[in-house]
Amino acid sequence: MRDTALGAPNGAALPASDVSAAVGLVGLAGLLAWIAICRSFPEFVGAFDLALPAERLDGPYAALTGLIAAGLPMVLWSVFVDKVHTRDSTGLDWNKRAEGQSTRAISFTKLTGLWATWAIIAAVYCIARWYWEGNYLFAMQILGVAIVPMVVLSVPYILWLDRRMFQPRDGAWHFGAFLLAREPWDREKIIGHWRAWIIKGFFGAFMISILPGGFTQVVNADFGLLASQPGALASALIALLFVIDVQIGTVGYITTMRPLDSHIRSGNPFLAGWLAALLCYPPVNYGLMSAGGLLDYEINAPGWQHWLAGNSMLLSLWGGWMVVLTAVYAWATVAFGLRFSNLTYRGVITNGPYRFTRHPAYVAKNLFWWSASLPFLVTSGGPMEALRNVVALSLVSGIYYWRARTEEAHLLREDAKYREYHAWMAQHGVVTAPLVALGRAIGRGRGEVLQPAE
Incomplete structure (x- = not known):
């Protein structure tokens, strides 16, 4: 029996990921080690009596060095353990x-x-x-x-x-x-x-x-002091997770190389995909999603720490929920290893959070925005202001849904393995399968078949 909409046999195994889970993990370990060194640098200077300023390494070049700390372990693991350079997908013949x-x-x-x-x-x-x-x-x-x-x-x-290239x-x-x-x-x-x-x-x-800003914040964070401030502690942990996302993601853009099998096979060929993606980044999103923009969903909405202030238990629980969401978002980037980038096909990732949903970063990011801003709670403007915020954030989430669909269309066109993964997730994905089932149920009610991207 086959799923005719997706073209894959029912019960098929989850396809193997083109990037092993260990690649991202060794990169994460290298980055965290570098952050620890930057935070402890004054102690190193004192212990070894170095003729250097006894200050934390929190500048932009320390952030830039973090790319090496994260990228080098991933490169070494990819070559010496996973031996990615020997794959046919590199387009290289080392015997040639x-x-x-x-x-x-x-x-x-x-x-x-x-x-x-x-x-x-x-x-x-x-x-x-x-x-x-x-x-x-x-x-x-x-x-x-x-x-x-x-x-x-x-x-x-x-x-x-x-x-050494088959087709130079x-x-x-x-x-x-x-x-x-x-x-x-x-x-x-x-x-x-x-x-x-x-x-x-x-x-x-x-x-x-965007490398330096978050890196400086993390290196200088006083986690001991923050431990007594649940909301501030959650914010500091979220900042750390965003630094992980940015550092690993930047390594992905830099290491687009055939010998690492991380080259770009193709860019998204659909204009809709480009529009959906560029709407989310400067300068295209200036005046759209920025403060005061058309889709600004935080007008008179001070957010979760304002509404939960004075209740340590709720601050801790809600802050923990948002740390989890940000962790999933960062994990989705770490899972790519050397291959993260927007609008590209660079292989298929099926492990990590991609085992549960096709779009873990988008799901986590949008849930985070709704949870952090609480757009339906406003300090002034009444129900109409709350409605405006909810509509604006709904449209932002709609843009990410649009991005997800165009990315799927690109990968379904390019790779049979992704088509198998897409079909497997529709049947077995913890997040994806129920949404697909719901879409089909709604579609049957309308006389059509719907397969929503989650």
Whole structure:
């Protein structure tokens, strides 16, 4: 018997994840160790009598170093334990040693396309005003310095890689061929190349820009003092979990490399998917989800700590609930290991929280917003203000539902393994299966079949 809507046999086993659970866990361990070192640095200075300031390492470069602390263990585990570099999905044959002369022309064309891509992205960074104010200034400083070693190291890397690739004429090569006008090029390959690099350029800069703020807060948090303040303790733990999410997620954008099998197979080809995703990030969401924006759901809604103030038991319980939600959100990013990024297909994740729901990050994030803001409780404006807030947050949640559906459409199109996972979750997912059953029941009542994304 087959589920005709999903195309997978009933009772089929959950497909194996393309990323082992251990990858994210060793990255998490490395990051937590680095945070502990940053917090304890004054003690290290005193114990070893170092000629250094006895201050915690809470600056932006300490946050940047956290990427190495998290990323290096994940890279080492992926290569030496999981041996991801040996997979066919890398597109590499390590036994292949093509002569340099046979691939050199391909490599130079590819480098032309790659460097031109970087130059165009850099030009956009220079022209777009929002990249030169606020948190983005740090990202621009880092990328401005990084471009020199990127250009230099790309030469030996591409020359070395092309000698081992099954098909070295990838999207970068086709874009280079288009620019040089010497060989036939494929329009679809160029579009795919630009989808991937727009994603890396847009989200990479954003992720780097938000690294320092949360990191500084976590390194300087006084957890001993916070232990007597349930609401503040919950906020500090939530900040730590968001730092974990941002650090591991940023590593994912940086380590898009074929030898790690973490390269972008494809960017989302659907315009709806791009619209849904970009609505959630600056600068597109300026005036929409930001304070005072069209979908600001916290107007005259001071949130959970205001309404529960004075009741330590309720503060502890509600704060604990939101810590759990944030932990699920961070866990969803950690589960990706080296492969986290928006709008991309980089393999299929079926373990961790993805065993219970197809969209654990979106479910947890939206439940967190509803629980933290309590938009239906307002200090002024009466029922109408509360209604406005509820409608605004409902629309925000609707955008995330839209994102989920477009991401599913992308992955269902790309990978048979995801189609198997999608079908398995519809039947066995702790969160997904009941929602799918509910959607089918509603659909039967309307004479149609509904399969909601959770």
